Amino acid sequence: MEFLPARVDTNRIQPASRKTPVPVAAIETRQISKTFGSGDREVRALDHVSLEIRENEFFTLLGPSGCGKTTLLRLIAGFEAPTSGQLLLYGDDISNEPPYRRSVNTVFQSYALFPHLTVAQNIAFGLEMLGKPKAEISRTVDEMLAMVRMEAMAHRKTSEISGGQQQRVALARALAPHPKVLLLDEPLSALDLKLRKEMQRELKRLQIETGITFVFVTHDQEEALTMSDRIAVMSAGKPLQIGTPREIYDRPANRFVASFIGESNFLSATITAATGDVARVRIGGGIDMEAALPAEAPRSGKVTVAIRPEQVRLVEADAADALPATVTDTVYFGTDTHTHLLLDSGETVVARFQSTLAHSEERANGTRVGVQFWEGSVQVLRETA
Amino acid sequence: MSAVEISPAAGTDQEARAEAARTRRNWLLSLPAVILLLFAASGPLVIVLIYSFLTPGDYSGVKWIPTFDAWTSILFSRDIFDDTLRLADAHLTIFWRSASLSLLTTLITFLLGFPTAYFIATRPPRQRGLWLFLITIPFWTNLLIRTFAIMEVIRNEGLLNKLLMMTGLISEPLQILYSDTAVLIGMAYVYLPLMVLPLYAALERFDFRLVEAGYDLYAGRWMVLRKVILPLVKPGIVAGSILVFMPSLGAYVTPRVLGGGKHMMIGSFIELQFGQGRNWPLGASLSMLLLLIVGIGLFFYVRAMSKEKAHD
Structure with a gap:
């Protein structure tokens, strides 16, 4: 009876505290650097990385090989220690905790299934190491087997199942202890295209079903765009831009992001006016347009703008508000057709049309055309021209 | 057509x-x-x-009279007065010493050999050759010479005792030579490479990424060793153990030199039958017994291995 008022009290406090929630990131890195080797052969894999990965988020580290994405993942897993900086898991500093004391599990690129154990024993491994009761282990293992649809394979050795099945077992094994964060190190790279597409959907489903924070490493931009809630595009040990797939694709902040995710035309331009995150730019010395202006970008003078090939429109050569150009090449890609254009200013532009429309847009080499860009498609880059 | x-x-x-x-x-x-x-x-x-089925000759050699005496006298001695059989305690002591010293040798070489093999297997591939080369260097020298070298180290005025006295850990030299300990040290030294090499072969094939997977799934160092590494290098452990245990059981030179004749093992005991003992049939039956034990051991090893293969 004595406890009752106390419980009422906490109930009264909780809704109030919910109104002003203190958002704690699942993972937070504070100025993390990692160098390998020493002296002349010192390699800086991570360079003062500060980022936050939110709870229940599908977060992707995207970048070419050697950009530091795998190193960052291994740091979160605990296989590497940061040279400097801090790593926080739900607010706790885990920079120096060994991997077996972190509620973080990994799906390895090589899967790293234990070859001396069966599928079920592999999935049970983490739970056994955590000292869970036997009944709970077998229940969880059954759940996991059902979740990745591997019930029929429970007692097979891992060498007796296909690559795609091994992938599912690796996932189930990592999810079984219900970690706070699941790390996935290019887990789909060994699968063929069809299976990869299937697993992309499967991964997304599992992430929503389990509500676990996923940190996914890949060099495949399509994979990143289709699955992620947010993407960090990394290059040379630094995240260059962090945002939703749409933000990353539609509003690339710099040249690297614009060219690594999809394709982009880069044109020189001059800012004539800037207010907030919108600039008025003159492109190719011919047309004036509104352009998105990212933070930290120059607000006047010469800049580079990025325009996606699908945002290019061709009009009559003598049309007003168009850049005069000559068609130099037309390449058929199946779903799309690419038209290469040489602007009179000397810059080149690629225009992409859906093949169903292309017959109306297709023009012979040497044809004179006018080039226009769709409203809202022009993006100012951070780098000065 | x-x-x-x-x-x-x-x-x-x-x-x-x-x-x-x-x-x-x-x-x-x-x-x-x-x-x-x-x-x-x-x-x-x-x-x-x-x-082994004949009667001992008067001075040496054999007489062509078939009998099972040699085989029974392995375990029993015949009373010269009433002709009853009694357990031959002396023989049993020798068997027990041989078996226990061989097992201990196997254990010691494993405890020393496993970290060594692990160390070599985790070096960069280009360095591994050098380390393996160093492991095989003792094979270049005659066994007898190596055994005498060990003797030089452990005798009362030897290197070990001098060092221990200098550091003040002991005031009197330790009597190691001519004891079971001396035999054990010698055999462990001689047979260590035979343990290291098969362990290395197994560890070299071991996928060390599995260690990270173990750590990731909440297994500490000890559990990773027990649950991941040891089960996967088991064939190497069994092979190394057989390669050390079998020759240890029949070792002759090392126990003879370092044990000083007082601490006889099967090897010396067999030699004794063909020499001073003048009992060739007993020596022959003892040799056959040793061969039988080794053969049975190998049989179970091969069967266990082929079973393991069938599983994979």
Whole structure:
């Protein structure tokens, strides 16, 4: 009876505290650097990385090989220690905790299934190491087997199942202890295209079903765009831009992001006016347009703008508000057709049309055309021209 | 028409003849090896087997009177007065010492050899050759010389005692030489490479990414060793243990030199029967017994391994 008022009290406090929630990131890195080797052969894999990965988020580290994405993942897993900086898991500093004391599990690129154990024993491994009761282990293992649809394979050795099945077992094994964060190190790279597409959907489903924070490493931009809630595009040990797939694709902040995710035309331009995150730019010395202006970008003078090939429109050569150009090449890609254009200013532009429309847009080499860009498609880059 | 019909038959006939010729040639080529094996390896064994069922000669050699005496006298001694059989305590002591020292040697070489093999297997590939080379250096020297070197280290005025006295850990030299400990040290030293090499072979094939997977799934260092590494290098452990245990059981030189004759093992005991003991049949039956134990051990090893293969 004595406890009752106390419980009422906490109930009264909780809704109030919910109104002003203190958002704690699942993972937070504070100025993390990692160098390998020493002296002349010192390699800086991570360079003062500060980022936050939110709870229940599908977060992707995207970048070419050697950009530091795998190193960052291994740091979160605990296989590497940061040279400097801090790593926080739900607010706790885990920079120096060994991997077996972190509620973080990994799906390895090589899967790293234990070859001396069966599928079920592999999935049970983490739970056994955590000292869970036997009944709970077998229940969880059954759940996991059902979740990745591997019930029929429970007692097979891992060498007796296909690559795609091994992938599912690796996932189930990592999810079984219900970690706070699941790390996935290019887990789909060994699968063929069809299976990869299937697993992309499967991964997304599992992430929503389990509500676990996923940190996914890949060099495949399509994979990143289709699955992620947010993407960090990394290059040379630094995240260059962090945002939703749409933000990353539609509003690339710099040249690297614009060219690594999809394709982009880069044109020189001059800012004539800037207010907030919108600039008025003159492109190719011919047309004036509104352009998105990212933070930290120059607000006047010469800049580079990025325009996606699908945002290019061709009009009559003598049309007003168009850049005069000559068609130099037309390449058929199946779903799309690419038209290469040489602007009179000397810059080149690629225009992409859906093949169903292309017959109306297709023009012979040497044809004179006018080039226009769709409203809202022009993006100012951070780098000065 | 007929020519077309005949030619395939002629072809198979020709092939069969070529096959027969090949088989004949292979047999002829392996004949020297077969003869050598028959006469140099199996021949003496057969003689030893026959001798174990004969009666000892008066001074040495055998008398051609068949008997099981040699085999019974392995375990029992016949009372000279009333002809009853009693357990031969002295023999049992020797067997026990041989078995326990061999097991201990196997254990020690494993405890020393595993970290060594692990160390080598985790070096960069280019360095591994050098380390393996260092492991095999002792094989270049005669066993007897190496054993005397050990003697030089552990004797009362030897290196070990001098060092321990200098550091003040002991005031009196330790009597290690001519004890079971000395035999153990010597055998562990001599047989260590035989443990390291198969362990290394197993560890070299081991996928060390599995260690990270173990850590990731909440297994600490000890659990990773127990649950991941040891089960996967088990074939290497078994092979190394057999390679150390079997020769330890029949070791002769090392126990003789370092044990000083007081601490006899089966090897010396067999030698004794052919020398001063003048009981060739007993020596022969003891040799056969040793061979039998080793054979049974190998049989179970091979069976366990092939079972493991069938599982994979």
